[in-house]
Ligand SMILES: [Zn+2]
């Protein structure tokens with residue numbers, strides 16, 4: 001596994017690379033723009049050039065872009081839905097310029113209009129977006145903790161979206177360990193992990209899994225609460241992560257940490273911890 005952190009793009013976008021280097025990242029994730037707002041100021045071409053140059057020099061790869069949390073492709077609110085599609089379009093354009101491999105998003109929420117409806121809506125929206133993707137880039141659906149009306153907490157729901165789009169090879173899955181655990185998938189034990197990966201393989205296919213988000217869970221199994229903990233500091237635990245990191249089906253995937261941090265030292269601590277779990281094969 002290649003490990004990295006989610007790093008901030010505050011200031012100039014290319015400073016994200018410096019932050020990733022300082023933390024010891026081998027791969028990295030950034031937000032495409034403002035994570036909690038709709039407005040995304042244009043990034044200067046020269047800043048993009050600088051970003052690409054610095055990342056190449058640092059040898060950090062792949063680059064993952066995470067969509068803002070406001071995005072809801074499953075929304076039946078016309079305004080929110082159209083804003084979400086535009087934000088996705090902008091993010092795809094940006095991802096292309098930054099040579100990102102993966103664009104990750106949460107499937108969103110149906111807000112009471114029904115699961116089936118919501119999933120259909122997400123699929124329909126993606127249908128209009130995937131033609132914009134070229135090369136090796138992929139849009140990844142991230143599994144969610146499944147609180148309230150949120151979509152995509154089960155492999156079944158994710159597979160419904162992918163199936164609607166005929167398993168298009170520009171789409172894939174990002175598995176967040178905290179979300180999976182909170183949604184009831186017990187990946188904290190060896191047997192549990194094998195069982196969950198078997199289910200994932202049956203429903204979706206392990207060949208559709210491109211990225212891991214490694215976060216421990218502050219809340220118990222099946223709690224449906226999305227609250228990340230530092231590696232080994234939650235219910236998945238150190239032993240759980242050792243199994244995840246070295247599992248034959250996962251160990252060649254890039255892995256991003258979204259663990260709580262006050263400063264960069266916390267990221268460095270978690271990153272070192274998980275890097276040291278890698279066993280020689
Ligand atoms: Zn995540």
Ligand SMILES: [Zn+2]
Pocket residue numbers: 176178179226227228
């Ligand atoms: Zn989360």
